[in-house]
Amino acid sequence: MAGIYIHVPFCKKACHYCNFHFSVSLKSKNDFIAALLKEMSLQQNYLQQEAITSIYLGGGTPSLLEEDELQQIFKQLRTHFSIAADAEITLEANPDDIVSGKLQAWKTVGINRLSIGIQSFFETDLAWMNRAHNARQAKDCIVLAQRAGFNNLSIDLIYGTPGLTDEQWQQNVSTAMAFNIPHLSCYALTVEPGTALQKMIVQHKKEDIDTEKQARHFLLLMDWLQQAGYEHYEISNFARPGCRSRHNSSYWAGKKYLGLGPSAHSFDGRSRQWNIANNGLYIQSIEGNMLPFEEEILTDTQRLNEYIMTSLRTLEGLDLNYTALTFGEKVRQQLQTNSNRFIATEKLWLNGDALQLTKEGKLFADGIAADLFF
Numbered sequence: 449m450a451g452i453y454i455h456v457p458f459c460k461k462a463c464h465y466c467n468f469h470f471s472v473s474l475k476s477k478n479d480f481i482a483a484l485l486k487e488m489s490l491q492q493n494y495l496q497q498e499a500i501t502s503i504y505l506g507g508g509t510p511s512l513l514e515e516d517e518l519q520q521i522f523k524q525l526r527t528h529f530s531i532a533a534d535a536e537i538t539l540e541a542n543p544d545d546i547v548s549g550k551l552q553a554w555k556t557v558g559i560n561r562l563s564i565g566i567q568s569f570f571e572t573d574l575a576w577m578n579r580a581h582n583a584r585q586a587k588d589c590i591v592l593a594q595r596a597g598f599n600n601l602s603i604d605l606i607y608g609t610p611g612l613t614d615e616q617w618q619q620n621v622s623t624a625m626a627f628n629i630p631h632l633s634c635y636a637l638t639v640e641p642g643t644a645l646q647k648m649i650v651q652h653k654k655e656d657i658d659t660e661k662q663a664r665h666f667l668l669l670m671d672w673l674q675q676a677g678y679e680h681y682e683i684s685n686f687a688r689p690g691c692r693s694r695h696n697s698s699y700w701a702g703k704k705y706l707g708l709g710p711s712a713h714s715f716d717g718r719s720r721q722w723n724i725a726n727n728g729l730y731i732q733s734i735e736g737n738m739l740p741f742e743e744e745i746l747t748d749t750q751r752l753n754e755y756i757m758t759s760l761r762t763l764e765g766l767d768l769n770y771t772a773l774t775f776g777e778k779v780r781q782q783l784q785t786n787s788n789r790f791i792a793t794e795k796l797w798l799n800g801d802a803l804q805l806t807k808e809g810k811l812f813a814d815g816i817a818a819d820l821f822f
Contacts, residue, residue, distance in 0.1 A: 608662030
């Protein structure tokens with residue numbers, strides 16, 4: 449069981465908060481497609497013929513791709529990889545790209561799940577983020593997708609923006625539930641270094657984030673979705689039973705995956721590699737039959753710390769039996785000892801052999817994991 453991630457590094461416009469690798473110029477798109485197809489050939493043995501159970505097209509904005517480009521990509525994938533008949537195949541899509549013709553084309557190539565970057569149903573919020581779509585498109589795209597037969601939908605929502613009130617945040621979540629969306633990915637607005645948002649905040653052109661409001665929004669979110677029957681299966685992800693993201697779940701479970709495209713990451717169980725985050729150099733390298741990546745062989749300590757970080761973010765939590773079997777009994781004992789202070793302050797609780805975050809603990813997930821690192 450393994451996954452494939454494809455990074456499509458193009459967008460119509462730059463969202464102010466985004467720090468992912470992308471370009472707003474489409475001039476190199478044809479050359480990128482050619483390089484991507486060749487990279488699949490060069491990397492066909494990376495996963496050692498394991499069955500591919502999930503494919504995820506992210507970005508950037510993969511919904512910018514034309515039907516013939518998608519057909520080329522999926523033909524090459526099926527040529528070089530063993531894709532399971534029931535594989536989860538996700539396309540990230542922006543609301544303004546979701547139209548009837550494209551929806552049918554996506555179904556034709558085998559896409560069976562959409563992850564839609566809604567972010568907010570409020571016009572002022574979308575304008576503040578510099579999103580390419582408007583509030584009407586945010587709702588219309590869901591109706592169009594469902595009518596086209598896409599019932600396995602996920603939408604992204606962002607909370608904690610300066611202008612978003614508690615009441616508006618509740619309305620955003622209620623709107624998603626009213627559309628019967630089975631999966632929600634909800635993120636606190638973060639101010640990443642080097643982004644347009646960070647520069648505007650420094651220049652006092654935009655208001656800085658309020659961390660207390662963000663914490664309040666997150667606590668409210670957990671209550672609302674728990675009452676509505678959603679599983680909070682990862683810090684930022686909520687799903688109806690049976691509707692978890694298989695692809696992202698494989699990341700958190702430490703499964704193997706191959707990343708294709710500029711800036712994409714790969715993991716083979718023992719090492720991690722990442723492609724160069726430069727479209728021109730990526731294309732040039734692939735054209736010369738060279739794979740433009742850096743690689744890191746993970747030590748046992750790094751593997752342990754990654755397990756601590758990812759497992760604590762999940763509903764199932766950190767399995768102490770697994771740590772003993774994989775890293776040794778001393779590691780298990782040390783984790784139990786180090787976790788006691790978080791259990792005492794009700795940020796962690798021991799559920800059988802699993803260390804799990806409480807609701808309050810989820811506000812401090814990264815810090816708690818870092819304190820448990822070896």
